[in-house]
Amino acid sequence: MQAISMVGGRLASAIALVACVIVLNFLMIHVAPGDPASVIAGEMGGASAEVLAQIRHSYGLDQPVYVQLARYLVKVAGGDLGYSYYYNVPVADLILERLGPTLLLLASGLTFAIVVGTWLGVLSALRPNGFTSHIITTISLVGYSAPVFWTGMMLVILFGAVFPIFPIANMRDITVMGGPLTRTLDVLHHLVLPAFTLGVIYMAQYSRLCRASMLEVLKSDYVRTARAKGLRERVVIGKHALRNAVLPVITMAGLQLGQTLSGSVLVEAVFNWPGLGTLAYESVLRRDYPTLLGILSSSAVMVIVVNILTDIAYRIVDPRIR
Amino acid sequence: MEPAILKVRDLTVDFRGTGKILDRVSFDLDRGQTIGIVGESGCGKSMMALSIMRLMPSLALRITGGRVELDGEDLLEASDQRMREVRGSKAAMIFQDPMTSLNPLYTIGDQIAESIRKNGQVDRREAMAKTVGMLKAVGIPDPARHLGEYPHQLSGGKRQRVMIAMALAGNPDVLIADEPTTALDVTVQAQIFEQLRAMQEKSGTSIILITHDMGAVAEMADRVVVMYAGRIVEEGSVEDILDTPRHPYTRGLIACIPHLSDEPFDAWPLLPVIPGAVPGLAERQAGCTFAPRCPLADRHCRENVPPLVESAGRRIACWHGDGDSAR
Amino acid sequence: MAIENLPIVKPSSPLAEAWSAFLRNKASVAGLAMMALVACLAIFGPVLYSVDPFEIVGAPMTPPWTDAAVPLGSDYLGRDLLAGIVHGAGVTLFVGGAAALMTVSIGIFIGAVAGFWGGRADRWLMRLTEFFQVLPPLLFAMTLVTLFSPSIPIIAISIGLVSWPATARLTRAEFLKIKPQGYVTAARSNGGRDGYIMWRVVLPNAAPPLIVSAALVVGMAILFEAGLSFLGLGDPNVMSWGLIIGSNREYLIDGWWTVTFPGLAIFLTVLSLSLIGDGLNDAFSPSLRER
Numbered sequence: 001m002q003a004i005s006m007v008g009g010r011l012a013s014a015i016a017l018v019a020c021v022i023v024l025n026f027l028m029i030h031v032a033p034g035d036p037a038s039v040i041a042g043e044m045g046g047a048s049a050e051v052l053a054q055i056r057h058s059y060g061l062d063q064p065v066y067v068q069l070a071r072y073l074v075k076v077a078g079g080d081l082g083y084s085y086y087y088n089v090p091v092a093d094l095i096l097e098r099l100g101p102t103l104l105l106l107a108s109g110l111t112f113a114i115v116v117g118t119w120l121g122v123l124s125a126l127r128p129n130g131f132t133s134h135i136i137t138t139i140s141l142v143g144y145s146a147p148v149f150w151t152g153m154m155l156v157i158l159f160g161a162v163f164p165i166f167p168i169a170n171m172r173d174i175t176v177m178g179g180p181l182t183r184t185l186d187v188l189h190h191l192v193l194p195a196f197t198l199g200v201i202y203m204a205q206y207s208r209l210c211r212a213s214m215l216e217v218l219k220s221d222y223v224r225t226a227r228a229k230g231l232r233e234r235v236v237i238g239k240h241a242l243r244n245a246v247l248p249v250i251t252m253a254g255l256q257l258g259q260t261l262s263g264s265v266l267v268e269a270v271f272n273w274p275g276l277g278t279l280a281y282e283s284v285l286r287r288d289y290p291t292l293l294g295i296l297s298s299s300a301v302m303v304i305v306v307n308i309l310t311d312i313a314y315r316i317v318d319p320r321i322r
Numbered sequence: 323m324e325p326a327i328l329k330v331r332d333l334t335v336d337f338r339g340t341g342k343i344l345d346r347v348s349f350d351l352d353r354g355q356t357i358g359i360v361g362e363s364g365c366g367k368s369m370m371a372l373s374i375m376r377l378m379p380s381l382a383l384r385i386t387g388g389r390v391e392l393d394g395e396d397l398l399e400a401s402d403q404r405m406r407e408v409r410g411s412k413a414a415m416i417f418q419d420p421m422t423s424l425n426p427l428y429t430i431g432d433q434i435a436e437s438i439r440k441n442g443q444v445d446r447r448e449a450m451a452k453t454v455g456m457l458k459a460v461g462i463p464d465p466a467r468h469l470g471e472y473p474h475q476l477s478g479g480k481r482q483r484v485m486i487a488m489a490l491a492g493n494p495d496v497l498i499a500d501e502p503t504t505a506l507d508v509t510v511q512a513q514i515f516e517q518l519r520a521m522q523e524k525s526g527t528s529i530i531l532i533t534h535d536m537g538a539v540a541e542m543a544d545r546v547v548v549m550y551a552g553r554i555v556e557e558g559s560v561e562d563i564l565d566t567p568r569h570p571y572t573r574g575l576i577a578c579i580p581h582l583s584d585e586p587f588d589a590w591p592l593l594p595v596i597p598g599a600v601p602g603l604a605e606r607q608a609g610c611t612f613a614p615r616c617p618l619a620d621r622h623c624r625e626n627v628p629p630l631v632e633s634a635g636r637r638i639a640c641w642h643g644d645g646d647s648a649r
Numbered sequence: 650m651a652i653e654n655l656p657i658v659k660p661s662s663p664l665a666e667a668w669s670a671f672l673r674n675k676a677s678v679a680g681l682a683m684m685a686l687v688a689c690l691a692i693f694g695p696v697l698y699s700v701d702p703f704e705i706v707g708a709p710m711t712p713p714w715t716d717a718a719v720p721l722g723s724d725y726l727g728r729d730l731l732a733g734i735v736h737g738a739g740v741t742l743f744v745g746g747a748a749a750l751m752t753v754s755i756g757i758f759i760g761a762v763a764g765f766w767g768g769r770a771d772r773w774l775m776r777l778t779e780f781f782q783v784l785p786p787l788l789f790a791m792t793l794v795t796l797f798s799p800s801i802p803i804i805a806i807s808i809g810l811v812s813w814p815a816t817a818r819l820t821r822a823e824f825l826k827i828k829p830q831g832y833v834t835a836a837r838s839n840g841g842r843d844g845y846i847m848w849r850v851v852l853p854n855a856a857p858p859l860i861v862s863a864a865l866v867v868g869m870a871i872l873f874e875a876g877l878s879f880l881g882l883g884d885p886n887v888m889s890w891g892l893i894i895g896s897n898r899e900y901l902i903d904g905w906w907t908v909t910f911p912g913l914a915i916f917l918t919v920l921s922l923s924l925i926g927d928g929l930n931d932a933f934s935p936s937l938r939e940r
Contacts, residue, residue, distance in 0.1 A: 013776075017779065017780060017783055020780050021780075021783065021784070024784075028792065028793075028796055032796035032797060033796075033797065033798075039796070141920060141923055141924070141927075142916075142920070144923060145868065145916055145919040145920040145922075145923050146912070146915075146916045146919075147872050147875050147876065147879075147891070147894075147912060147915050147916070147919075148872075148876075149875075149876065149879050149894065150894060150908070150912030150915065150916065153894070153898075153901055153908050153912065154908075154909070154912070156901060156902070157901060157902060157905050157908075157909075160902050161902050161905075220422065221417060221419060221422040221423040222422065222423055222424055222425040222426070224377060224379075224417070224423070225417065225423045225424065225425075225485075225488075226425070227377055227409070228375060228377060228409055228410070228414070228415045228417075229409060229410045229414075229436065229437050229440060229488065230405075230406045230407065230408065230409030230410035230411065230440060230492075231406070231410075231436070231440060232406060240425050240428075243427050244425070244426070244427060255782075258782065258783065258784065258785045258786060259785070259786060261785040261787075261788065262785045262786045262787030262788060262876075263787075265787050265788065265791075265880075266787070266876050266879065266880070269879075269880065270898075280788060280791060281880055284791055284795050284880065284881075284882065285881070287795070289795070289796065292791070292792055292795060293792065295788060296784070296785070296788050296789060296792050299785045299788055300783050300784050300785065303783045303784075303785065304783055307783075317427070318426075318427065319426070319427065319472045319474075320426055320472070320474050
């Protein structure tokens with residue numbers, strides 16, 4: 001019962017947040033220099049006089065501001081994120097089309113970062129002054145300090161010119177024929193470099209976090225108890241220590257989705273990955289404001305949803321929070 | 323069959339060149355007996371327990387000499403794998419703070435069952451059934467309900483009982499209890515000792531009780547070992563030590579126990595203290611380590627370490643051996 | 650030991666102790682040295698090497714170390730890469746520093762007020778923080794820069810607006826930890842005004858993790874600015890390292906130097922800041938953990 005009211009509370013504040021995001025969108029349209037109608041139309045889109053008049057009418061731009069805001073909220077709540085005059089399709093459709101590849105990239109990048117980061121962190125905590133530990137610390141410093149697009153580009157040079165074993169652009173090779181399995185493998189093949197590039201930054205952070213966390217956990221009393229019970233070292237580390245050590249990594253990963261989304265914009269640009277990031281980039285170039293704003297708000301909503309999910313996941317893993 | 327299940331001989335633990343945490347400690351633990359190890363913080367009693375179990379907390383602490391014979395087998399010579407087998411099944415340990423000594427992310431049922439399964443080939447269901455049995459045996463009412471609970475949901479006393487259950491699940495010959503009640507309320511302390519005694523009677527486990535509380539010793543122990551600055555200074559049966567303590571340190575410890583008096587309040591004597599503090603490793607001087615705080619110490623004491631001398635079932639390390647002020 | 654013969658030892662402040670601990674750490678000193686080099690490059694570089702990064706001085710796509718006019722090679726238009734790097738240092742440091750300043754100012758202010766006063770102020774400020782944290786940083790900055798204009802002030806403001814929440818949370822956590830301490834209560838019961846207590850009593854004690862975080866914030870701001878310039882959203886009148894990389898994107902396989910050198914410059918600058926931040930963290934931890 002308590003759990004349901006807690007989730008209910010989170011949902012309510014999530015909805016409030018989403019509403020704020022939509023209001024922010026509204027504000028940006030109206031605060032930006034220039035005529036709101038041309039912002040809504042996008043500067044390079046169909047900015048003919050009759051289209052602008054149409055927009056003014058349907059958005060009620062001559063109405064008082066609060067009426068406009070209400071109408072805007074209703075529009076967005078109904079799923080209408082505007083219209084891209086550049087592509088000539090509703091923004092919502094555009095976003096849905098590009099959502100899948102971005103989610104795929106995000107999921108694989110983050111999974112790589114968490115799994116490899118945790119593993120490296122544990123390794124370096126088990127031998128804190130060893131050679132391996134120093135190498136891992138160095139790798140993590142490098143991964144953290146290098147701009148993500150530059151890392152991607154270095155990989156493109158490496159795998160484009162020197163070792164051409166991974167494709168360096170796009171999500172698919174359109175010349176590949178074959179059934180669903182072949183096509184899936186093709187996508188995965190193309191996924192390797194972008195996912196690695198995106199994940200490296202976070203892998204660096206998580207390995208350091210996990211190392212510190214593991215070092216603390218190894219000093220704890222319950223690890224001592226586990227050893228006193230005569231359990232094998234593998235069980236002591238892998239079962240008793242690891243689960244406790246990994247908690248901060250999961251928390252951090254959940255909190256960083258917004259940044260990861262941003263990172264994916266740059267990675268998609270480098271690898272020409274057909275996701276929301278490239279769409280955003282193209283919208284910027286084409287002054288397609290509706291699409292850009294639509295991407296901004298839907299990404300924010302994604303972050304809110306993931307935050308709730310992370311919260312739930314955390315409660316499942318750590319019984320003390322319930 | 324030998325009466326002694328555990329024989330510790332000349333156990334010495336060194337702290338990376340700075341000094342000896344334990345200096346040639348020797349004692350016997352007989353089957354079914356309880357031996358109480360007393361001393362102030364810093365005297366090395368916890369380190370002795372960890373040395374027997376070979377759970378040294380850091381690489382700076384090394385066992386540099388001695389033998390620890392458990393049921394005829396020298397644990398100090400055992401391989402890491404053999405030690406793992408021994409832990410939990412022949413020798414078990416419980417610690418001071420049950421809150422931090424239990425893994426917060428696993429249920430107590432899981433943690434007890436883990437001990438049970440480590441010590442025998444039982445499947446999950448059987449292990450759970452035995453866990454319920456163990457919980458009942460340590461005096462936790464309605465045990466089945468607690469199986470799925472987490473450590474933070476239980477009270478301190480219950481948590482310590484869980485620790486006892488985990489330790490005794492493998493039917494060890496020796497149980498080492500390192501300050502098992504220090505973190506608990508006084509009322510709960512008595513219950514825990516009662517529980518330990520009951521289980522000892524049933525299973526014949528020998529217990530090493532490490533404590534700074536003379537009252538606990540009086541309740542639980544058959545024999546007492548008094549330690550100071552890494553050395554044993556006195557040993558004897560609990561009656562001998564409590565009634566006729568001979569070493570000045572033992573006398574000081576017993577005199578410090580507050581007790582009620584029939585005198586009116588303003589005639590109560592001042593609570594005696596042992597002046598000074600246990601010296602750190604670097605501060606220990608030649609001669610008897612207790613000399614700086616001892617009311618009987620003379621020049622001979624400060625220059626010569628008194629040997630541990632045995633007589634009439636007792637041992638004492640003091641130049642003023644029979645407790646008289648003149649030698 | 651007669652008291653006159655005891656050596657005179659001046660007690661050192663925690664700050665001085667932390668500083669000497671910092672200097673003992675080789676990695677931190679290396680970071681500091683690298684940072685100093687970058688700063689020198691930014692200040693003196695354009696004076697000593699005055700080639701205009703926007704001027705076409707050679708053949709396009711000249712490899713490095715082949716033509717004395719373009720020592721590090723030239724980009725796709727024939728502009729000098731070395732000039733770009735030299736002139737870009739100042740931009741990078743300026744925007745990074747300005748954005749970090751904004752981030753830290755807003756973040757510390759909001760976090761301090763929320764952590765110190767608590768109650769309703771805290772709740773509302775935390776909602777504000779949560780709102781800004783939900784917006785994906787780069788996308789938001791992209792939107793702002795696109796809607797307004799890609800000038801340096803707008804860029805610095807955008808970066809500041811998306812980065813302050815993390816600093817605010819950190820500050821708030823520190824204030825929550827420090828406020829119940831004895832010395833704070835003592836100061837308040839002695840009649841200190843809230844403002845004085847917050848800034849002169851609590852904040853100095855909250856400073857260590859905030860200083861560490863500030864070093865890392867500058868690094869993040871530099872990466873952020875590089876990302877925006879890479880996407881073409883930087884100030885087009887200023888040659889920043891990200892802009893060089895972004896404009897040479899399509900030529901990267903044939904002209905690896907156009908992308909590698911500017912990127913290396915960014916990497917080394919941010920690396921030095923990370924090393925400094927790490928060093929500060931280690932230097933502060935043992936002595937100043939108990940506040």
